[in-house]
Amino acid sequence: MPGIAGFFLKEGGDFVSLAKNMAQTLSQNRKHHLSLYVAQDRGLALSRVGYSFPNLGPGAGLLEDEDIALVFDGELYGETPSPDPLFLQKSLKERGLSALSELRGVFSLAVFEKGPSRLLLISDKFGLKPLYYTLVSQGVLFASEIKALLCHPGVSREPDMEALADFFYYGHLLGDRTPFRDIKLLSPGSVLILSEEGTFRVEPYWRLRELFVSQEEYEDGLLASVVEAFGEAVRKRLRFKEELGISLSGGLDSRAILAAMEEEARRIPSYTLGLKGCQDERFSAQMAQICGTRHVFVEITQEHLKDFLDLAETLIRLSDGMYHPHESTEKAALEYFRQAPFRILLRGHGGEIAKASLAYPVQPSRELLGLKDPEKAMGFIFQRANLVLRDVDPGKLFLAEELKRESSRAREALEEVLGEVAGLLHPVDLSLYYFIKEYIRRQAVASLAIFRSQVDIRLPFLDEDFLALLLRLPPQRRWSGEVHLEIIKRYRPALIKVPNSNTGAPLDAGRVRLFLTDKFNSLLKKLSLPGFRHYTEFDRWQREHFRETIKKILFAERTLKRGIYHPEGLRRVYEAHVSGQRNYAHLLGTMVGVELWFRNFVD
Structure with a gap:
């Protein structure tokens, strides 16, 4: 999948070859363009692979000046007076991380600040352009796809069996987990900050909770x-018609x-x-x-x-x-x-x-409209979201201990991601969250x-x-x-x-016609x-x-x-x-x- 890749490492061998390998792993589509920036003396690489749309500017998503280097994949919506990377460069220089909350768009972004040196990895508010990262002894690697991270020999391939347990219940992973124990997905609306000294933190610049009301x-x-x-x-999405x-x-x-x-x-x-x-x-x-x-x-x-x-x-x-x-x-x-x-x-x-009511897999029922108990709402979501295992007893299907305790592990994972909003949102909105x-x-x-x-x-x-x-x-x-x-x-x-x-019925069908047509259909x-x-x-x-x-x-x-x-x-x-x-x-x-x-x- 097209996207961005790179690293910030204290030491290593041929950084140029590693950067090229990671970027080329993202796509084998000959129509895609490769943009690459490597600073061997800093242990830094930034790259993007994908189509060169006009909003990405002359560097096809890559931009560097005396203060920062950045790589951007995606698009911003609204009135940006210049190509998206240039707009981001100007906004970050003028306002720092406070500029992020006002961005509208679908993107992944990596920014390297040259003095003092630090790397910023930034996800869009809904996480629609995934950005994975892993910490190694020499620093951090990041990419839009996990397979690009595996180009580095120091990246562990150890499976995360608890993550696989979530997969066997929900049909997908939850939170920041990936199938690999040491590789994480950057949370939506978040920025990862890594300093030259190796201090590391992930902090939100926006929360999905802000879209919902009581x-x-x-x-x-x-x-x-x-x-x-x-x-x-x-x-806003009709540009480049x-x-x-x-x-x-x-x-x-x-x-x-x-x-x-x-x-x-x-x-x-x-x-x-x-x-x-x-x-x-x-x-x-x-x-x-x-x-x-x-x-x-x-x-x-x-x-x-x-x-x-x-x-x-x-x-x-x-x-x-x-x-x-x-x-x-x-x-x-x-x-x-x-x-x-x-x-x-x-x-x-x-x-x-x-x-x-049609939001598969949760599909709230009308009983949720009048429900007041957050614990019952959580239980409803837990039952509806069981897409994979269904009625199979995990104790009889699995030998791995992490998978045998499938149901309890899956419930714990759900509480981790919904716990902070469970008592704040209407049960229907909790399902949509x-x-x-x-x-x-x-x-x-x-x-x-x-x-x-x-x-x-x-x-x-x-x-x-x-x-x-x-x-x-x-x-x-x-x-x-x-x-x-x-x-x-x-x-x-x-x-x-x-x-x-x-349903088989036109959209303005009355209730009786809709009921009969739906059954016949x-x-x-x-x-x-x-x-x-x-x-x-x-x-x-x-x-x-x-x-x-x-x-x-x-x-x-x-x-x-x-x-x-x-x-x-x-x-x-x-x-x-x-x-x-x-x-x-x-x-x-x-x-x-x-x-x-x-x-x-x-x-």
Whole structure:
């Protein structure tokens, strides 16, 4: 994945070769540009790999003067009078770290101050551009991908088994953990400060808590302002229109973005990915026709299902082992991106925040609207967020002690990340806090790392100013699509009549019609009838196409010798799934992913 890499080391060998190796590890895309700065006498290296967009300036994200050197990847939103790196240089010189809280954007940033020498590593407020770091005896190394850190022989590859325990429960890691014990992810809205003497600290410059309000502060009359703020969020992300494309489904999130683009959507490339005859194919084509986009349908075919091992290893390699195969649509997407007529892609991640009851995996139920007990709210989130293990007894599946105490460890991890806000937020907002801070940042961003190997990503729903207004609305006013409907009414009302692929009904359907259509739609989807199919059928593919490859990986002597799984428990899970008795697709995909991570990163 494109991004930044570098180090600040007291001593070492050939710093230039190490810096080049780290940077080149980030991307093998020949269209990406490499910017590199090495100060051998200081033990410093800064690099960036990626597309050279105009906002990055003549150094493609790299900038140096007599006081500082910095490397920047991403983009700032709002009125910046100069290229982003130059604006950051000026702001940091004038105001120091206090300038960071006012930044709006998606970025990772490393700044070296020359006198007195210190290194600053800075993450954006939502952690949408990951920045990993590790401390070694000589100093610190950092990179947008873990694999770049492993270029240094002093970096430990020891697994963090407690982190893997979180993975087997939540389907992603929590907090700052990575699969490696000594490698951490810089927290969102934070700055890591390392001095020349080796003193080290991480401190926040912004907290997600600031976006939320107490129940007493909810305001019912803000909907029009929320709609306008979303339109502005989209407009801010339309820079470099000639590079822009949009991913469309038949649901609400991408539809709201398309609507807010208004006439700017005309002639923009758009695509929909899925099985031939899926509902998304039909409904997205209708939306594209209304808005005048240059639309294509990217079909998932049997060809994409032939080599599950190659697919799984690609996902593990591109995500540093943090996104495991559980949908298998990514291969078709990557093939399309290599020849797509855009380099920047608008996507609807985060749209669930504006329809809280649909924010997978937490999906608050109506009982949370009146709930007062923070402990019960935490328990609700804990149960809903169990994506992987489900009803499997960890004591019968695992041999590793850290994994056998899976449930208690996972609960402890949840309390670590939610404890400081559990008693302050409405239970629905506590669910959304988890969704933004952990699920989006650790699961969705890991999946986007795969896309970012070919295209840059823009996420209008994850806009600070929009969310600050949205989250002031009472939860029931942002429950199941009310905000999306108002956005579409305001900017492109013709899209209201195109049915929602999740319900089969137009967006203005009455309650009775919506109820009946939803039931009928669900039945036809289950029958997988042409025109009503779901866009993917991973559970069936896993049983029919991938089962032998999964079996070879999980029951290989190499796998069983690790002492992670109880062979008999593993066999029971595998047989229950392939026979159709249970749906353990996510669990099997995670186990395959963990084993391939060991083979590709640890062994």
